Amino acid sequence: MLLSKYLAPTLRDTPADAEVISHQLLLRAGYIRRVSSGIYDLLPLGLKVLRNIETIVREELDQTGAQELLMPMVQPAELWQESQRWQKYGKELLRFKDRHNHEACLGPTHEEVVCDLVRRDLRSYRQLPLTVYQIQSKFRDEVRPRFGLMRGREFTMKDAYSFHADEDCLSNEYQNMFDAYTRIFSRLGLSFRAVEADTGSIGGDKSHEFHVLAQSGEDLIMHCSGCDYAANQEKAVSKKEISSTSNSQLPQDVSTPASKAVGDVAALLDYAESQIIKSMAYHVQGGEYDGQCVLACVRGDDQIQEIKLMRALGADEIQLADEAQVQSMGSVSGYIGPVGINAPVWMDQQLSTAQGMICGANQADTHRQHINVERDITEANFADLRNVQEGESCVHCGGEIESSRGIEVGHIFTLGDVYSQAMQVGFLNKQGRRAITTMGCYGIGISRLVAAVVEQCHDDDGICWPKQIAPFHVSLITLGQSETVRTASKEVYDQLQEAGISVLWDERKERPGVKFCDAELMGFPVQIIVGDRGLKEGHVEFKARRDEEKTSVTLSNIITHTQQHLAL
RNA sequence: CGGAGUAUAGCGCAGCCUGGUAGCGCAUCUGCUUUGGGAGCAGAGGGUCAGAGGUUCGAAUCCUCUUACUCCGACCA
Numbered sequence A: 001m002l003l004s005k006y007l008a009p010t011l012r013d014t015p016a017d018a019e020v021i022s023h024q025l026l027l028r029a030g031y032i033r034r035v036s037s038g039i040y041d042l043l044p045l046g047l048k049v050l051r052n053i054e055t056i057v058r059e060e061l062d063q064t065g066a067q068e069l070l071m072p073m074v075q076p077a078e079l080w081q082e083s084q085r086w087q088k089y090g091k092e093l094l095r096f097k098d099r100h101n102h103e104a105c106l107g108p109t110h111e112e113v114v115c116d117l118v119r120r121d122l123r124s125y126r127q128l129p130l131t132v133y134q135i136q137s138k139f140r141d142e143v144r145p146r147f148g149l150m151r152g153r154e155f156t157m158k159d160a161y162s163f164h165a166d167e168d169c170l171s172n173e174y175q176n177m178f179d180a181y182t183r184i185f186s187r188l189g190l191s192f193r194a195v196e197a198d199t200g201s202i203g204g205d206k207s208h209e210f211h212v213l214a215q216s217g218e219d220l221i222m223h224c225s226g227c228d229y230a231a232n233q234e235k236a237v238s239k240k241e242i243s244s245t246s247n248s249q250l251p252q253d254v255s256t257p258a259s260k261a262v263g264d265v266a267a268l269l270d271y272a273e274s275q276i277i278k279s280m281a282y283h284v285q286g287g288e289y290d291g292q293c294v295l296a297c298v299r300g301d302d303q304i305q306e307i308k309l310m311r312a313l314g315a316d317e318i319q320l321a322d323e324a325q326v327q328s329m330g331s332v333s334g335y336i337g338p339v340g341i342n343a344p345v346w347m348d349q350q351l352s353t354a355q356g357m358i359c360g361a362n363q364a365d366t367h368r369q370h371i372n373v374e375r376d377i378t379e380a381n382f383a384d385l386r387n388v389q390e391g392e393s394c395v396h397c398g399g400e401i402e403s404s405r406g407i408e409v410g411h412i413f414t415l416g417d418v419y420s421q422a423m424q425v426g427f428l429n430k431q432g433r434r435a436i437t438t439m440g441c442y443g444i445g446i447s448r449l450v451a452a453v454v455e456q457c458h459d460d461d462g463i464c465w466p467k468q469i470a471p472f473h474v475s476l477i478t479l480g481q482s483e484t485v486r487t488a489s490k491e492v493y494d495q496l497q498e499a500g501i502s503v504l505w506d507e508r509k510e511r512p513g514v515k516f517c518d519a520e521l522m523g524f525p526v527q528i529i530v531g532d533r534g535l536k537e538g539h540v541e542f543k544a545r546r547d548e549e550k551t552s553v554t555l556s557n558i559i560t561h562t563q564q565h566l567a568l
Numbered sequence B: 001c002g003g004a005g006u007a008u009a010g011c012g013c014a015g016c017c018u019g020g021u022a023g024c025g026c027a028u029c030u031g032c033u034u035u036g037g038g039a040g041c042a043g044a045g046g047g048u049c050a051g052a053g054g055u056u057c058g059a060a061u062c063c064u065c066u067u068a069c070u071c072c073g074a075c076c077a
Helices: A021-028 A044-064 A077-082 A111-121 A167-187 A262-269 A306-313 A323-328 A418-422 A446-456 A483-498 A512-522 A558-566
Strands: A032-036 A039-042 A074-076 A095-097 A103-106 A130-139 A154-164 A192-196 A207-213 A219-224 A230-232 A252-255 A277-285 A293-299 A317-320 A345-348 A357-360 A366-371 A381-383 A401-416 A426-428 A434-436 A438-445 A474-478 A503-506 A526-530 A539-544 A551-554
Touching: A021 A032, A021 A446, A039 A044, A044 A130, A044 A154, A044 A167, A044 A446, A074 A077, A077 A103, A077 A111, A111 A130, A111 A154, A111 A418, A111 A438, A154 A167, A154 A446, A167 A192, A167 A207, A167 A401, A167 A438, A192 A219, A192 A401, A207 A219, A207 A446, A262 A366, A277 A323, A277 A357, A293 A323, A306 A317, A306 A345, A306 A381, A401 A418, A401 A446, A418 A438, A438 A446, A474 A483, A474 A512, A483 A503, A483 A526, A483 A558, A503 A512, A526 A558, A539 A558, A551 A558
Parallel strands: A192 A230, A293 A345, A345 A381, A474 A503, A474 A526
Antiparallel strands: A032 A039, A074 A103, A095 A103, A130 A154, A154 A438, A192 A207, A207 A401, A219 A230, A219 A401, A252 A366, A277 A293, A277 A317, A357 A366, A401 A438, A426 A434, A526 A539, A539 A551
């Protein structure tokens, strides 16, 4: 391919609206262009990378015995109504009507469609297990698309779905997928980590996320320095040592004018922050407490983890209560406490045996001290509601918990029968009885991976693609316009292609500096430079993208030298 | 959806406060020179100043509304 004819427009300046490095470099190096918020053109270079990633994903999934198929992007509302998700999914589901006034949506995920497909033909346990997958465009009308390919509204995803006769079989496949994912991300040359995760709106119970470690990651993951334990912050647990105080005094109000924040109260009354019960009122939607307010409590030096709270409550959505809602609970904002409040109380389990605590007294400028949770808050429910913090101890090995930022590029779930029950994906089991399949689902954000790789593989000059997914193996750079260099370049160009090495030939009438800079920016693993200077001695120059130095190689050796470097 | 901001040539920006000829750098085109890490000189093209309304003799500039985009929060591959 000749660069002069190739649609790979590079930019000298960084576009102002690109925040993260992958977005900037992909725009500057001519891989992507923005069409609309969260919606991108993949230019030829970008598409090549995407396809190369797909190939690796495909190879590894085919290895597991999963079968590739392709489901539609446009999906009828009926299927989503059947699974109840037409109501539950919210605004991320882009809905519209066709010319017959039938409601439909753009698929953000394909559980409904795949269940509908499988249930039509599934008769017997003998047909199970079955795993299918597809690589396809998804559309999620994200509230806030950002960071280019990292969080688009339209994006390419590999999604796989497995169907099983029993839980053991599902566990098996889950592990298969876990292993396949590990191979995939390793082959992509990524530094990544699998972490325990919350299952979110997809539902089900067991779940791991695969995170590419990067400063720009949107997720916080907690992991142990001493063992394999790693979890998304939404899910992470830890041991926290708290020096227990015993208290025999009875609860007593204490005046705390203008002291709402935990720190103020602690300072005023000379308490440790961990002696304070931090109380937050939430308005709940969905589940047992639908439409009500509940009170959530953690120690003053902890943070409430709202995802954990939502799961404990079985809620679909929670929001901090507003002033009026706080009043309806019989309290005053800033002085909320679990004693005598007119609302269900949920406390972090660390508080279950706490003594000598202080909390809001539900009246202005007043707190209540000498609280023993067991004695004084008898109606409370307990659950893990707190955010794990760095430096706490691992529940498995006692090691220290550390945190990293990560880009979620894969997520695997055991779904159980959440969808198969709703969609009635049934079969006859060994006993001849009708049973419902148990399911797993497994996603990889392919287009997000393009960005994630760039986040991990770049330097000040541009992208440094791993050779497995680089759009071309070689940038062939011709310096000058002389007949000699052209002829020599053409020869190298032809021979590379014959050897199965893909090459983008920069034969433009540009100055050397421009060509070098563009080559670094685009980031192919190898640069071969043909100039009059070297040709006089019968050689060209070879430069690996990651190396500073160029080496001289004779014209006759350049192909094998390149082959060896790429290990093709 | 809440909060904050931006919108002027392909990209990066100035001009706006204090209303009066639409500008700079890079990119593009032509010519000459140059040619091993984003060249120099000379010339040229390119704009409904996001859109609509208003104020005014006169609006990129002041006012109102609309739209798009970005950033910060809650959701996700």
